[in-house]
Amino acid sequence: METRSAAAKKKKLFFCKENEHSHNNIDRITELPDAVLHHILFLLPIKTVAQTSVLSKRWRSLWSSFPDLDFTTLNPFPKPCSSSKSHSLNCKESDFITQVLNNRDKHSDIRILRFRARLSFSRLNGLIRLAIRHKVQVLDVEVFTEDYFNFPRCVIASDSLRVFKLKSRRPGFRLPPSSVMTSGFRSLQSLSLSRISLCNQPSLSDMFSESSFLLLKKLSLDTCFGLKHLRVGCRALQDLTLENCFELQGLDVSGSKLERLRIAKCFDGYIEKSWVKIDAPRLGVVLWEHNALSDNICMENLSYLHKASIGMLHEDVSVAKLQSVSNLFSALSLAHCLTLESNCIEILSNNNYFAVYLHQFSNLKYLELHTGFKKNNVPGLASIFRSCPMLHTLILNIINDFKTERRQWNKDLWEMSNSEEEKYWESQTLNLKLFLHHLKIVKILGFLECENEVSLAKFLLKHGKSLEEMILSTGHCKARHCLQRQKIRSQMMGFSWASSNAKITFH
């Protein structure tokens, strides 16, 4: 809201008619103020923006004050050292990013600096220092260096830095000790580090504690060599991602504001006594992808959980680790949407006694299962269905590979169809009563008219009272035996259906 005097001034101007006829025909763009021209330039790749600097003196100053420098839109990326012509310039000065930064209007701040480059550490450090001097807010850097390098400490003291992303290609970089890392970063809200060598500090227990990184909302750690123990407890943290930490043995995450957690390809599968402890009651999304199983998973039941995705690294789970699996499922049992990757189905299929005790997913409305749909998966699937009484949408994503043997549905035995699978499903009718009562949408991808999926589809059609839609799609697989498929399809359309509203679609 304007002040009274400002508003009054504006009103005075209303009554003075501006001379609009000065630039009669051609140059209408000069009338636009700098901020609007910048607005237009923000939408263009940096090469175009830099080109406009030769248009006129004004445009040159527009370029030198342009706040968003995203060099990743340059394609191809210019070489760091210029050609033989410039013998007077040393390598450092001919580095074009440094050149751009040096040519800038001294008083204009940089908002975003983003680049990907192959360079030495001293050059990297110099560039970053220059950016910090221009009060950069978002610094997003991907580097290819010759050797391991040390974390550029000059960023720590910056008061303007809100977002810092440092991604290194081979080999990687080292972090300073916790006391140094937590001594600054006063305004940092998002930190993303990739490819860190932590062999000299395998235990990061006090770097991301409750009293450090007070404004940090998003943290992402990727590929941390040598990281064995990690504790994250930043007070303001909302989003935590941890991936490719293969040597991790212990993980402790706590945060009252944490809403999203993703842990992928972590944990050392060969270590005994690995553990996970998550204390984040407000978690809404949990993605647990391809992690080796720990011996001890401690996670409170997450009542705000909306979406969860579980993927296990191995199918073969020792009896000792089954409790962890059980704890994990139990913690995620209040989810509304759940995705289970193929190894989960295998684990649940191979351990029948455990499957019996599978926790109820009482809020679950949407379930997506990835499975090879082998014969022995059927009881596992049945037990999952039994645990989802309120399910609305079921998506079955069948992984068709050459390893899995799947019997084709025998169309000739249609009338006398009483395959084992069918008999099994029929035997589960009472167990699956609630599930069948609520199920509305079924989608099967990778549907190749094999016995397993046809039996299931038939069963669901026969008993699904609320069924509205069934979509049977081949997905990415090539359709085979077109004529036979047609016959099977028409047979399927002739099944007895429990729900008169149901509709089948074949893709």
Next chain:
Amino acid sequence: MSTSTDNNASITQESGPSAAVQDIQKKIVVRTADGEVFNLKEEVAMEIDIIKTFFQEDSISYETVMPLPNVEGWEMVKVIEYCTKHVELKHKVDGYKERKAFQALFVQNLSTKSLLALTNTANYLEVKYLLDFLCQAVSEQIKNKDVDYVRELFGVENDFNDEEYEQVKAEAPWAHENLNNDLH
């Protein structure tokens, strides 16, 4: 939205003529540089921040005709057209396709000169979403085009001498490289 007179009848004392003025004014009147007068629906007028501030700041009566000396008549027509559509689509759940179709038509017959004038007006009138859209439209016109094209399109006069020009070019040689080889 309404004038300073309180609507709450149980509190105020009705006092003759001034009470009559208190009825809800739904139209706002503006006059553009070429003398044209426009009657705007209140909800559309309030989309234009400069108008909103003018009337709300000092609780000015809607009887006042607001002068807009920096805005041409045809520009006002276009602004009203866009804001009216925006207000209409606000209440629609899935208006994406409709909005896209409308936007395409909106700029279809506009010359670059008019587009730039309209952008300037949108900035002056303070209609953020219209400004965003017009800036996008302008950027589309110069995307992947070389400097000479841009200069011609916008009619920017070169105020560098030859020496200065080469100097500026040398400040970012990477930007002027491969201009003819660009595949995009």
